[in-house]
Amino acid sequence: MKIVVLIKQVPDTAEERRLDPGTGRVDRQANDPVIDEITERALELALSVKDKDKSTEVAVLAMGPEETSKAIRKALSMGADSGIHILDPALAGADITLTAAALAAALKGAQADLIIAGNESTDGRAGIVPAMVAEHLGLPLLGALASAAIGAGTVSGERLNDAGTQRVSAPLPAMLTVTESFEEARFPNFKGIMGAKRKPVTTLSASGLGIATEPLSTVIDLEQRPPRTAGRKIIDEGDAAAQLVDFLVTQRLI
């Protein structure tokens, strides 16, 4: 079986993240880029299939600037076999539509039995790219899974939505997205890090993929919210509960 995992490099959520006021794009200089945790969990799921069946081939696919190659190398050091990097300065301002088209075009050549992604990234939080990729490829999608069983010809799992959970299944080839209910990713070991250097990474450009580079959506303007400031801080000396209730009354919150 061949599994392709979509990974995304994002600004670290543990730091202040910024938008570039001129372009409305993520300011990539403002913080350290990391592999989005949810896509690491997606990779972990693929690697767990490979653990059980060594003939499984796991490739990672990422789109992003030059530095994205570090995220791909990390995925290779964790155990993925190969990488695909969509790298093109013309795609720097890609919106969701363009991103989905680029990823789908790269996947068309990858011949995957199963495509695994995270349910939503921590930066965009759109949670819509996997469904768009699945539509481009004409594949069924099991989105927002809490668990997955990957068989020879089918995939099934428990899907989480607002109303509860559903047992869902689809024939392969198919796509699935994982939620935080999945296992955290393994750490790369020394052997993995050394071996990653020899694993193949293919670089693809927009023209190579045969896609346009003009986004559909535009940012009209953006405004930064002033940071919140601390209010009153009291230390409980037996009357904090009374002060709390007084505060809620004065603020007309009760």
Next chain:
Amino acid sequence: MQNVVVLIELTHTGHVPASARGLLAVATRLGTPVAVTVSEIPLEASTVAALGELGAVTIHAAHGPSAHSILVAHLVDALDAAVTAHAPAAVLAASSVDGREAAGRLAVRTGAGVLVDVVDAHSIDGKITTTHSVFGGNYTVHAAVPGALPIITLRSGAIDEQAPAVTPEVLNIELAAPPGTVATIDSYSDAPENQARPELRGAATVVSGGRGLGSAENFVLVEQLADALGAAVGASRAAVDAGFISQTAQVGQTGVSVSPQLYVALGISGAIQHRAGMQTAKTIVAINQDEDAPIFEIADLGIVGDVFTVVPQAIELLNARR
């Protein structure tokens, strides 16, 4: 007036979801709402009335026996047919798991643009502009798709507005088998509905608990304060990871984003990932034993103290006021 197609995700038991109210309110602002529903049998009169109450002028009601056993595909087909039939100026769906998938597939199928996780939308001179709250509310961004049909996913609970009631016109349409291979729904297991407590998304008051509560048994204290305040219950990721409460209550970067009038954080340190989901609250109250907890940097009232002492006293005082 231009049509606006709205996906209303009826539950498999035929209920109108909570998201319908805000979706139809925004659609009414932008034009004439055409609600799209998918159900096993033609809509019951009570469902039509409920949608009319929320402003659905037209209901494009697709029905067929496989409505609730095929995953998302029928929603996309019904939306696609409604776009062809009603030539809308925009399509709206909830930012729910199913809503996002249907919106994404529809955008690819029709060559439309997408505007996601929208907190507000307006039509100015016939041009639709959306408002987005980015990076935990640190930025407000306005966006548009000038050259294409905008498909908009609306953040749940972001719009507290209701359209005027109307008497809907119902167009009954039979579902065809979706093209290509599809995913199937083999069974449902619905979350128990808690009617007594408001839903976390869109709640006016939220009481959340964190690692400081120590155990699932102790987490009841959070629920008791929530009930005394008529609030929804939330939690930090640490509390969810520790198994104190289910993941659906998680507030933060990777959970629900809330913007209530009042947010009460109990035993929550206030890591940046938690703040990303609640820092747009109007008023924040925090109780934590650690006086250096980062939550105090953004709290309007910070109480350095033991939640197990302060909260029971506060519940008693609140209940005495009734």
